[in-house]
Amino acid sequence: MNNHEKYTRYSGAQSVTEALKFLEGRWKLLILFQLFGGQIMRFSELERAIPGITQKMLGQQLKQLEKDGIIKRTAYPEVPPRVEYSLTQWGQDLCPALDALLTWTGKRPR
Amino acid sequence: MNNHEKYTRYSGAQSVTEALKFLEGRWKLLILFQLFGGQIMRFSELERAIPGITQKMLGQQLKQLEKDGIIKRTAYPEVPPRVEYSLTQWGQDLCPALDALLTWTGKRPR
């Protein structure tokens, strides 16, 4: 099944735009790709794994992704603090869409 | 075939980010959805079809999309001028990826 019958030109454009808003920004995909495949990572691990990201940006984007239901945050009441991030089911469901985008860029002429 | 073996966490994230850059912005998808299905449209038709868009934004985004190889511009040397826009093959190849994104948003919990 495809979606051609569920959406009009307008609602289709709008829905895709909405989907992209979840992923837009300079850092979100870098964060998500760290978590694909069931990975679980701490704040400081992500910070180290993504060169150039600042704590502010990391915190901000993680908060957004969590609010959007793409990642899950788990805090352990320890000192020093420990917080773990992983994908939600819906976050994992992103894979086919990202795959399709990769396939598309792969087709680019020249 | 899927793309999991062609990309690392970094190159995958980077490639998807690059793909999204072609589509980002408030108007591009609205423009593209007007052209899907082999549609051919003039500047002024697009302007009327997309409520709220300004001539500046329309011109700017069309220029970007053309430069990126997603749409094709054809100008007829008439007065008053006539210019037609349509998708390139690569632009039409976007469909499956957008479909996948629509499917993803459709799965969103709540």
Added chain:
DNA sequence: TTCCATACATACTTTTTTGTATGTACTTGT
């Protein structure tokens, strides 16, 4: 001669996003 339609261009302002620098809370180890 002035007007009209089309497809833009350009200067400027506002809004949004990103980056920089610095600060905080908590507790264990020295």
Added chain:
DNA sequence: ACAAGTACATACAAAAAAGTATGTATGGAA
């Protein structure tokens, strides 16, 4: 008493994207 490690928060500045207003070239019609 103080430094150390972790996961943030916050004020401010810079850069990028979007919006507003106005201008331009063309040639045929009135």
